[in-house]
Amino acid sequence: MSLADIPPFFLAWLRNPRSIAAVAPSGARVADLMTQDINAATGPVLELGPGTGSFTYSLLRRGVRESDLTLVEFSADFVELLKKRFPRAHVLKMDATRLGDIALFDRATTGAVVSGLGFRAMQPQQHAAILAGAFKHLRPGGAFYQITYGPRCPVPTSVLGQLKLVSAFVGRTLWNVPPASVYRIERCNER
Numbered sequence: 646m647s648l649a650d651i652p653p654f655f656l657a658w659l660r661n662p663r664s665i666a667a668v669a670p671s672g673a674r675v676a677d678l679m680t681q682d683i684n685a686a687t688g689p690v691l692e693l694g695p696g697t698g699s700f701t702y703s704l705l706r707r708g709v710r711e712s713d714l715t716l717v718e719f720s721a722d723f724v725e726l727l728k729k730r731f732p733r734a735h736v737l738k739m740d741a742t743r744l745g746d747i748a749l750f751d752r753a754t755t756g757a758v759v760s761g762l763g764f765r766a767m768q769p770q771q772h773a774a775i776l777a778g779a780f781k782h783l784r785p786g787g788a789f790y791q792i793t794y795g796p797r798c799p800v801p802t803s804v805l806g807q808l809k810l811v812s813a814f815v816g817r818t819l820w821n822v823p824p825a826s827v828y829r830i831e832r833c834n835e836r
């Protein structure tokens with residue numbers, strides 16, 4: 646995270662605290678946790694709510710090709726910044742709940758989804774739409790990584806069950822503002 650990203654991020658949070666969900670961009674420790682299972686062999690990666698790009702930079706450090714990144718963000722200011730910072734990535738200005746309506750690649754080839762979305766401020770119908778859309782693009786064996794500032798997986802068990810998904814705790818770091826945890830969500834039949 647660049648210190649220069651803190652003021653614009655904080656201003657975005659003041660304007661829209663529910664959707665921005667954090668007062669500062671994620672730090673390096675939680676970015677490492679979010680991306681620890683991802684490498685060059687993962688192939689295309691879909692990132693939801695990239696903001697100023699904390700996880701995006703971490704994905705590139707892991708060896709993901711910039712042209713293999715699709716970044717889904719609905720803040721116009723962040724979209725412009727992301728296009729400048731990651732000119733070879735596919736930056737989509739859209740609501741992540743509409744993921745199921747778009748075609749990203751010919752087939753489900755995405756190896757991982759990395760989500761910085763504020764799931765705790767969303768309704769179960771929004772969780773269900775985002776997860777159903779994401780898993781439409783994820784290839785078999787692919788996983789969805791979700792950050793949270795709360796004490797448990799932010800997706801209700803009922804939504805996971807309805808979509809035949811299961812979550813597992815990846816790790817937690819206190820070295821973030823606020824302290825954060827990461828969960829991995831996978832298809833039940835692939836555990």
Ligand SMILES: C[S@@+](CC[C@H](N)C(=O)[O-])C[C@H]1O[C@@H](n2cnc3c(N)ncnc32)[C@H](O)[C@@H]1O
Nearest residue numbers: 665666670671694695696718719720740741761
């Ligand atoms: C907590 S911030 C995380 C930013 C960045 N990933 C990080 O960790 O520093 C949440 C981001 O998700 C975006 N966002 C929130 N709801 C969204 C939605 N429904 N569709 C797309 N982006 C959304 C916000 O604009 C913001 O950039």
